[in-house]
Amino acid sequence: MSAFNAIGEERDIERDEFTPGIEPQPTWCPGCGDFGVLKALKQALPEVGRTPEEVLTVTGIGCSGKLNSYLETYGFHTIHGRSLPVARAAKLANPGVEVIAAGGDGDGYGIGGNHFVHTARENHDMTYIVFNNEIFGLTKGQTSPTSPKGHKSKTQPSGSAKTPIRPLSQSLTSGASYIARTAAVNPNQAKEIIMEAIEHDGFAHIDFLTQCPTWNKDAKQYVPYIDIQENDEYDFDIHDRREASEMMYKAEDALYEGEVLTGRFYVDDERPSYQEEKRAIGEMPEEPLAERYFDDDYEWERSADLIDRHK
Amino acid sequence: MTDNELIWRVAGGSGDGIDSTSQNFAKALMRAGLHVFTHRHYPSRIRGGHTYVEIRAAEHEVKSRGDGYNFLLALGDSFARNPKENAYYGNEETKPLSENLDELREGGIIVYDSGLLDAEDIPNFEERAEENNWHVFDLDLRGLAKEHGREVMRNTAGVGATAALLDMDLEHIEDLMEDAMGGDILEANLTILQESYETVKDEYDFEHDLRVPTGDHDEEQVLLSGSNSIAYGALDEGCRFIAGYPMTPWTDVFTIMSQNLPKFGGISEQVEDEIAAAALAVGASHAGVKSMSGSSGGGFALMSEPLGLAEMTETPVVLVEAMRAGPSTGMPTKPEQGDLEHVLYSSQGDSNRVVFAPGTVGEAYDQTRMAFKMAYDYQIPSIVIFDQKLSGENTNLPASFFDREPNADPGSVLTEEEIAEAAHDESGKFHRFLHETENGVSPRSLPGQKGGRYLATGNEHNQSGHISEDPENRVYQMDRRMQKLDSIREELNEEYETQQxxxxxxxxxxxxxxxxxxxxxxxxxxxxxxxxxxxxxxxxxxxxxxxxxxxxxxxxxxxxxxxxxxxxxxxxxxxxxxxxxxxxxxxxxxxxxxxxxxxxxxxxxxxxxxxxxxxxxxxxxxxxxxxxxxx
CATH class of the missing domain: 3.40.50.920 (Rossmann fold)
Known part of the structure; x- marks a missing residue:
């Protein structure tokens, strides 16, 4: 018998269940793209059959970090840039839990960049949503890793001398096995991509364009957008690394030229998830570790079993 | 000062197998009925550089290194980097002999490998030997090893000579060799051991009084280090998850855990940095697995943020900090106790953690277990702080010391039945962070449990976890979290034997x-x-x-x-x-x-x-x- 009966529970799930009964006053500005992520998640989760209590939403710091304040699931609002190491360990500890990590572009591509690279490399079975608004919002409008070159802000008064990071390309080279970009202004696509990401067995990275109407007024509202799967101009094989790579490069450049290319960029269904790799070498138990602590019959191993080598 | 004790120092270069040679010799002495204690001195280099291990052995309990020592086996540094006497690092080739003379006691014994070392290169060697009444034996250990096997086996030749000079039986040494190797390599080593033993017995007249002490153990003993006992304490307390990043001397604990956790159905994760390592331990613990991480000073500095997160979210976690000489990179392989304040106060805000500093190999086991118990019962980070000395020192304990009951109790965690009875807010969120508790502890639920959803956050929060800057709530939550330390003090005073x-x-x-x-x-x-x-x-x-x-x-x-x-x-x-x-x-x-x-x-x-x-x-x-x- 499981100690975690919310996991795998078969029942009808209402979309309302993901809205907190007492909804905390949202700290997001009117017109903020973050509402789009929240809405898409609330739509996607019941459709993939997940209940609020089998989901753990792990966030970083920033406007995006408040996601789990407004989404009714188990939540862990961590520290700046560290949502991924917290999230992937929770998944290893109890693989039955549906783990979704989220953060902003500063959180994920800046301060947490090292964790992004390594979590993608290891291909942990989880979803990572990066709220990309090309700006530091919560600290009031500083230049971020995805701000365009020349971006002027209070901390970059002469305009940034840095070219922006290429989040999709970096994700691909790091090892993510599902990579997509969507936009808050495109709710249907966003919902579908989130559903695919959750169902994907491996590290699914979504670069989610979230317009910031307060601090990034100059930036486009990410309209019009083009869905690359729907547009004949962008015919490429999402299972082919090289073609995906070229498409990503194109989309990353296009964004700063006012062309918003969204959709799936890379999908690898063959690559085993980290959990599978770890089990294959005998370094992860088949049964969820978290369950063991509730199993009264489990005979716990002792260091006395290891002591002979010291005699 | 003990009248009858052996303090044997084996000196050579890093990479010359000094460590394994000394381990086996210490074990042989232990099996022969003696109490042993080792002290390891080595440079932060892979190849070359003066290194030694001291083994102190006596009939009675030995708790420390001694003052100086009385038997030197100088093997020579086969990776000596710069043999020039006026070089920056000095003449490394002769260091196994020259560097150790100051601490050798009067009347002590020197065996040096004349195949690698020339006493004439050491200033005033003969005068000093005479003055101090040292008994010097120059033996071509390298030649002997080459003759019967390979040059690297000169350590074995040195051990054979040691045994001969101390009147020590070869039985235990041979047994240990047979445990560790086989085939031609074993044969060659056994031959070299015996040849060396016989040669010394036959060809030299002894004038020294030093003999191996004799002793007898009441029960079977085991030889292990502080790092071993920290790891074993963690395993016996149900720790099944570790995340880490290599750093000397913490790496020892991490290695031992990583080698044993898979056998115990646990998980070890070597990750990208120490921020991640501590964050992973927090994440696994949040999901219900007893977890640990650790590092040495520099890596621990990176852990200060996840450590604060654990304090604020009341996530139990155990961190170990193996101190080495600082500041900054400092002296990576040398012990120091300079990180106490670092460990007590690192991370922003008022610190709220348990810190234990074990003093012996045995205490390291017990206090690691206590650190886990306090962490999981009180939902607070516990830190075990020790140093390079305790990490690497090997001493004997009765094997029965480890014959203990495990305790995998995850502490103040509720079952789904208990959650159903617990307080929730109108929206159905579980009251994870109660204002009113008996001892400061507010029981937690785990992700995936029915009825237990809440928000854990590094922000100040209300009873169900929502971010709150309400002054009254703030004081409630701060006071409750701080109260846990008083409760722990009370429990330690009243329920257990003192750890002092x-x-x-x-x-x-x-x-x-x-x-x-x-x-x-x-x-x-x-x-x-x-x-x-x-x-x-x-x-x-x-x-x-x-x-x-x-x-x-x-x-x-x-x-x-x-x-x-x-x-x-x-x-x-x-x-x-x-x-x-x-x-x-x-x-x-x-x-x-x-x-x-x-x-x-x-x-x-x-x-x-x-x-x-x-x-x-x-x-x-x-x-x-x-x-x-x-x-």
């Missing part, structure tokens, strides 16, 4: 205070001082946080003056004591050492005498007296 270690007569006039790994050296100093007519008692303190106020007050009240012995330059533990007690500043003088080598008992004796005589004239090199406040 007292030694010497209760009515003593003088006190020696130390913490962590210097306990053994201090206790041996207590014996010597009392034998010399002084009246001295020591306390080895392990509870750094919550501080053992009552015990420290009683101890300081019981003595006229106290000498606080620690391996750092700023008297950190004395400072903590003054801060916690607000008194006794004028009663505590400090004896400090921070040259990269742990205290020898004799150095503590000299420090004590310096304080009594009010003269630092005879203070041992490398030690310093820091006067009491007001002096």
């Amino acid at each position: 270690t007292y030694y010497g007569p209760e009515d003593a006039e003088y006190g020696l205070i130390t913490w962590g790994s210097q306990q053994g050296a201090v206790e041996e100093a207590v014996d010597r001082l009392n034998d010399a007519g002084h009246s001295v008692r020591s306390i080895g303190v392990s509870d750094m946080m919550p501080f053992p106020e009552q015990e420290m007050t009683e101890f300081l009240e019981s003595v006229e003056e106290a000498l606080v012995v620690e391996m750092n330059a700023t008297a950190q533990f004395r400072g903590l004591t003054q801060k916690e007690l607000g008194l006794y500043g004028d009663k505590m003088t400090s004896l400090l050492k921070y040259n990269g080598n742990p205290f020898e008992p004799g150095e503590v004796v000299k420090g004590f005498e310096a304080q009594i005589d009010d003269s630092t004239e005879n203070l041992a090199t490398g030690t310093r007296i820091e006067p009491a406040a007001g002096d």
Whole structure:
């Protein structure tokens, strides 16, 4: 018998269940793209059959970090840039839990960049949503890793001398096995991509364009957008690394030229998830570790079993 | 000083197999019925550089390295980097012989490998040998090894010569070789061992008195290090998840855990950095698995943020900190106790954590278990702080010491049935962070449990976890979190035997205070001082946080003056004591050492005498007296 009966529970799930009964006053500005992520998640989760209590939403710091304040699931609002190491360990500890990590572009591509690279490399079975608004919002409008070159802000008064990071390309080279970009202004696509990401067995990275109407007024509202799967101009094989790579490069450049290319960029269904790799070498138990602590019959191993080598 | 003890030092270059040779020799001595204690000195290099291991063996319990030593096996540094005498690092080729002479006792024995070392390269070697009445044996160990096997087997030849000179039976050494190797390599080593033994017996006349001591154990013994016992304590307390990043000397614990966790159905994760390592331990623990991480000073610095997150979200986690000499990269392979304040206060805000500093290999096991117990019962981070000395020192304990019941209790975690009975807010969120509790602990739920959803956040939060900056709630939550430390102190005082270690007569006039790994050296100093007519008692303190106020007050009240012995330059533990007690500043003088080598008992004796005589004239090199406040 499981100690975690919310996991795998078969029942009808209402979309309302993901809205907190007492909804905390949202700290997001009117017109903020973050509402789009929240809405898409609330739509996607019941459709993939997940209940609020089998989901753990792990966030970083920033406007995006408040996601789990407004989404009714188990939540862990961590520290700046560290949502991924917290999230992937929770998944290893109890693989039955549906783990979704989220953060902003500063959180994920800046301060947490090292964790992004390594979590993608290891291909942990989880979803990572990066709220990309090309700006530091919560600290009031500083230049971020995805701000365009020349971006002027209070901390970059002469305009940034840095070219922006290429989040999709970096994700691909790091090892993510599902990579997509969507936009808050495109709710249907966003919902579908989130559903695919959750169902994907491996590290699914979504670069989610979230317009910031307060601090990034100059930036486009990410309209019009083009869905690359729907547009004949962008015919490429999402299972082919090289073609995906070229498409990503194109989309990353296009964004700063006012062309918003969204959709799936890379999908690898063959690559085993980290959990599978770890089990294959005998370094992860088949049964969820978290369950063991509730199993009264489990005979716990002792260091006395290891002591002979010291005699 | 013990009358009949062997302190055998095997010296060579890093990469020459000094460590494994000494391990086997120490085990052979233990199997022969002796108590053993090892001390390891090595440079931060893979190949070459002067390294030695000292094994102290006696019939009775040995708690510390000794003063100097009495048998040198100088093997030569086969990776010597720069043989020029005036080179920056000196003449490395001769260091296994030249570097060790100052500490060799009068009448001691030297065996050196004449196949690699030439005593003529050492200034005044013959005069010094004569002056100190050293018994010198130059043996071509390399030649012998080459003749019967391979050059690298000269360590075995050295052990054979040692055994011959000490009248020591080869039986246990041979058994250990048979356990460790096989085939031609075993055959060659056994031949070399015997050849060397016979050659020395046949060809040399002995004039020295030193023989291997004899002893007998009441029960079967095991030889293991502080790192081993920390790992074993964690395993017995149900820890099944570790995340880490390599750093000397913490790597030892990480390695032992990584090798054993898969056998116990646990998970070990080597990750991208120490921020991730501590964050993973927090994440796994949040999901319900007893978890740990750790590092040494520099890596621990990176953990300060996840550590604060654990305090704020009340996520249990155990971190170990294996200190080495700082600041910055410092001296990576040398012990120091300079990270106490770092560990106590790192991370923003008021710190809220448990810190234990075990003093011996045995205490390392017990206190690691206690650290887990407190962490999981009270939902608070626990830190075990130790150092390179305790990490690498090997000593014998009865095998039965480890015959313990495991305890995998995850602490204050609710079952789904209990959650259903617990308080929730109108939206159905579980009240994870209650305002009112008995001892400060508010039980937690785990992701995936029905009815237990809540928000954990590093922001200040209300009872269901929502971010809140309400002043009244803030004070409730802060006070409750801080109350846990008082509850822990109370439980430690009332439910368990003290974790402080007292030694010497209760009515003593003088006190020696130390913490962590210097306990053994201090206790041996207590014996010597009392034998010399002084009246001295020591306390080895392990509870750094919550501080053992009552015990420290009683101890300081019981003595006229106290000498606080620690391996750092700023008297950190004395400072903590003054801060916690607000008194006794004028009663505590400090004896400090921070040259990269742990205290020898004799150095503590000299420090004590310096304080009594009010003269630092005879203070041992490398030690310093820091006067009491007001002096």
